[in-house]
Amino acid sequence: MQDAKSLFDLVVPEKNLNANFARIRLSKQSIAARAMLDDVFQSFRDPDGNFLEQFQTTGFDTRFFELYVFAYFSRSGFTIDRSHTSPDFIVERLGVKAAVEATTVNPSTSGAVAVHGKKIRDLNEADVVEYLRNELPIRFGSALQSKLQKRYWEQPHCAGLPFVVAIEAFHDEGSLHFSDTALMQFAYGIQQTADWGPQGELLISTKGMEDHKIGVKTVPSGLFNQPDAENLSAILFTNSGTHAKFSRMGYQSGFGNNVLKIKRFGRAFDPAPDSMDSILFSYDMDDPPLVEPWGQGLVVIENPRARHPLPVGFFVDAKEHHLEHGMVLTRPGGWHPFNSTTLLMHCGEAKTVKNFKPILGNGPRAVSSITKNEFWSYEPSIDVAGDQDGWFSDEFQSFLGLLVKSNGTWTALVLARDYHFKFFPIARKAGLSPRTVAVDELQHEIMNLLNSPRRLFSEPVS
Numbered sequence: 001m002q003d004a005k006s007l008f009d010l011v012v013p014e015k016n017l018n019a020n021f022a023r024i025r026l027s028k029q030s031i032a033a034r035a036m037l038d039d040v041f042q043s044f045r046d047p048d049g050n051f052l053e054q055f056q057t058t059g060f061d062t063r064f065f066e067l068y069v070f071a072y073f074s075r076s077g078f079t080i081d082r083s084h085t086s087p088d089f090i091v092e093r094l095g096v097k098a099a100v101e102a103t104t105v106n107p108s109t110s111g112a113v114a115v116h117g118k119k120i121r122d123l124n125e126a127d128v129v130e131y132l133r134n135e136l137p138i139r140f141g142s143a144l145q146s147k148l149q150k151r152y153w154e155q156p157h158c159a160g161l162p163f164v165v166a167i168e169a170f171h172d173e174g175s176l177h178f179s180d181t182a183l184m185q186f187a188y189g190i191q192q193t194a195d196w197g198p199q200g201e202l203l204i205s206t207k208g209m210e211d212h213k214i215g216v217k218t219v220p221s222g223l224f225n226q227p228d229a230e231n232l233s234a235i236l237f238t239n240s241g242t243h244a245k246f247s248r249m250g251y252q253s254g255f256g257n258n259v260l261k262i263k264r265f266g267r268a269f270d271p272a273p274d275s276m277d278s279i280l281f282s283y284d285m286d287d288p289p290l291v292e293p294w295g296q297g298l299v300v301i302e303n304p305r306a307r308h309p310l311p312v313g314f315f316v317d318a319k320e321h322h323l324e325h326g327m328v329l330t331r332p333g334g335w336h337p338f339n340s341t342t343l344l345m346h347c348g349e350a351k352t353v354k355n356f357k358p359i360l361g362n363g364p365r366a367v368s369s370i371t372k373n374e375f376w377s378y379e380p381s382i383d384v385a386g387d388q389d390g391w392f393s394d395e396f397q398s399f400l401g402l403l404v405k406s407n408g409t410w411t412a413l414v415l416a417r418d419y420h421f422k423f424f425p426i427a428r429k430a431g432l433s434p435r436t437v438a439v440d441e442l443q444h445e446i447m448n449l450l451n452s453p454r455r456l457f458s459e460p461v462s
Contacts, residue, residue: 004038004042005038005041005042006038006041007034007037007038007041007052007055007056008024008025008034008038010056011052011053011056012053012056012057016056016057017056017057018056018057018058018060020060020061020243021055021056021057021060024243028259028346029247029260029344029345029346030243030247030344031250031255031256031259031260031346032246032247032248032250032251032255032256032260032262033243033244033246033247033250034250035250035253035255035256036246036247036249036250036253036255037067037246039250039253040067040070040071040074040075040246041067043074044067044070045082045083047082047083047084047085048085051063051066055067061104061106061170062102062103062104062106062170064241064242064243065102065104065166065168065170065241066088066102068168068238068241068242068245068246069088069089069100069102069166069241070089071246071249071294072294072295072298073089073091073100075294076293076294076295076316076317077093077316078091078092078093079091079092079093084155084157086101086150086152086155087099087100087101087152087155087158087163088100088101088102089101089102090157090158090161093314093316094311094314096162096310096311096314097161097162098161098162098163098164098233098310098314099152099153099157099158099161099162099163099164100163100164100165100166100236101147101150101152101163101164101165101166102165102166102167103143103144103146103147103165103166103167104143104167104168104169104170105139105140105142105143105167105168105169105170105171105175106143106170106171107171107172108139108142108171111217112214112215112216112217113135113138113139113142113214113215113217115215116135116214116215116217117135117139117214118131118135119172120172120173120174120175120177121173121174125434125436125437132178132181132182133182133212134212134213134214135212135214136169136178136182136183137182137183137185137186137212137219137221138212138214138217138219139169139171140167140169140182140183140186141186141212141219141223143167144165144167144223144232144235145223147165148228148229148231148232151228151231153231160308161308162233162234162306162308162309162310163231163232163233163308164232164233164234164235164236164310165232165235165236166235166236166237166238167183167235167236167237168237168238168239168241169239175239176239176240176242176339177239177339178239178339179239179299179338179339180237180239180299180301180321183235183237183301184299184301184321184328185209185221186209186212186221186222186223187222187223187224187235187301187303188222188224188301188323188328189208189209189210189220189221189222189223189224189225190206190207190208190209190222190326190328191206191207191208191209192204192205192206192327192328193205193207194276196276196372196388196389199372199373200274200371200372200373200388200391201274202273202274202275202276204327206326206327206328208221209221209222224303224304224305225305229303229305230303230305230306230307231307232303232306233302233303233306233307233308233309233310234300234301234302234303234306234310235300235301235303236298236299236300236301236315236318237298237299237300237301238297238298238299239297239339240296240297240298240337240340244264244340244341244342244344245297247262247342247344248262248264248285248292248342249292249294251285252285252288252291252292258351259346259347259348259351260344260345260346260347260351261284261285261286261344261345261347261351262284262285262286262342262343262344262345263282263283263284263285263342263343263345264282264283264284264285264340264341264342264343265280265281265282265283265340265341265343265365266280266281266337266338266339266340266341267279267280267281267337267338267339267340268281268335268336268337268338268366269319269330269332269335269336269337269338270368270369271332272368272369272370272371274371275368275369276369276390277368277369277390277392277439277443278338278368279366279367279368279369280366280367280368280443280444280446280447281337281340281364281365281366281367282364282365282366282447283364283365284364287364288364289364290335293316293317293334294317295315295316295317295318295333295334296317296334296335296336296337297336297337298315298317298318298319298333299318299319299320299321299336300314300315300318300319300320300321301321302320302321302322302323304322304323312331313331313333315333316333317333317334318333319331319332319333319336320333364395365394365395365447365450365451366394366395367392367393367394367401367443367446367447367450368392368393368394368395369390369391369392370391370392370393371391372388372391374391374393375391375393375400375402378397378400378423379422379423380400380415380422380423380424380425381422381423381424382402382413382415382423382424382425384402384404385404385406386404386405386406386411387404387405387406388402388403388404388405389403389404389405389410389435390402390403390435390438390439390442391403392442392443392446394446394450398416398417398449398450398455399414399415399416399446399449399450400414400415400416400423401413401414401415401442401443401445401446402415403435403438403439403442405435408433409430409431409432409433410432410433410435410437410438411428411429411430411431411432411438412427412428412429412430412432412438412441412442412445413425413427413428413442414426414427414428414442414445414446414449416449416455416456416457417455417456417457418456418457418458419456419458421456424457425460426457426459426460427445427460428460429441429442429445
């Protein structure tokens with residue numbers, strides 16, 4: 001029997017190790033991730049012959065992402081051919097083959113982005129809007145264009161196959177918190193904004209985007225409209241091919257169950273047709289609401305001009321964007337988090353103590369938007385002075401939330417049931433701006449209330 005391979009047996013001097021690799025290699029909190037990474041690595045083929053050396057040193061992020069993509073394909077019903085040095089994968093499912101190249105957005109060392117680029121931790125709210133409008137699309141565009149220039153579709157083993165680039169951003173420590181929005185807008189060259197109709201229905205407006213600028217650098221928007229882009233069938237994006245993903249997948253596979261506690265919280269896509277806002281969620285891995293697949297968090301951005309389009313649903317469990325009559329339409333591939341934080345606690349022997357209670361509480365939690373009609377169907381005792389701009393509830397309707405806009409700022413109102421089970425306001429926070437901040441304040445206030453057993457109130461919360 002062949003001995004098991006390990007990613008963590010050093011092939012380079014310890015002084016040359018990547019800092020993130022070194023941390024994962026020794027950290028107690030990484031028990032589940034290490035076990036899962038090695039489990040995936042057992043069937044991983046290395047046609048270049050330098051995977052381990054790069055994984056442990058200068059290519060850690062890129063090689064980690066490549067291993068995640070392999071885990072997704074190999075454990076989601078695809079057959080994989082890695083007999084060629086490029087592109088990274090030839091995959092087949094349901095009789096359809098596709099060529100897939102994996103790449104990452106890395107820190108810039110020269111050019112306009114290196115000079116004018118901003119650190120995510122330094123961005124204020126206005127800076128974030130500008131960052132998503134210009135800098136982030138340019139960073140993605142640089143990585144994608146470099147792959148298009150290699151013309152993989154001209155290689156004999158790729159002839160006639162759909163060609164896909166899988167991509168994840170590692171250029172900054174905060175880059176994984178951004179969803180696919182900037183990339184989707186750059187790929188299609190359009191920007192969509194949302195507003196409410198008179199009955200609380202969601203109205204979507206679309207406008208074209210001509211270019212993206214940073215310093216003296218300008219790149220045209222609409223990657224799929226550029227020369228040779230018809231050879232790119234789709235972009236496969238994720239921000240979850242990470243240590244946290246391997247920790248959760250390992251934990252639900254039985255690795256580290258006796259010593260770890262894992263809590264996950266974040267924001268998820270709300271598939272309701274009249275939803276403007278994401279769902280705020282939280283759950284404990286010892287009481288999860290679902291079995292997490294490898295494809296959870298993947299996004300497919302389909303090219304409407306593709307020479308070789310992929311069939312709908314080819315990428316299992318992925319959310320899919322496609323263009324129809326100038327509008328971006330989305331097919332959810334299951335429950336889809338935009339971003340999340342995974343808290344890992346090494347509890348040691350405490351985990352085996354009878355009736356052990358996790359520090360952060362058990363049970364799944366979600367706070368999502370509801371329709372205007374649904375909100376008012378509960379007949380809440382409330383007078384509204386201003387324009388209603390969002391309606392919310394947790395999954396069991398323990399609490400309701402209402403956003404009201406007046407004079408350019410928002411007020412967040414939280415409602416609970418009184419002793420007669422009638423909803424009334426128990427918390428109010430005014431003067432919030434912009435709307436994203438107001439939504440965040442409102443959803444977190446409800447989430448905090450859910451972490452207490454109290455559900456009935458006789459007076460407002462102080």
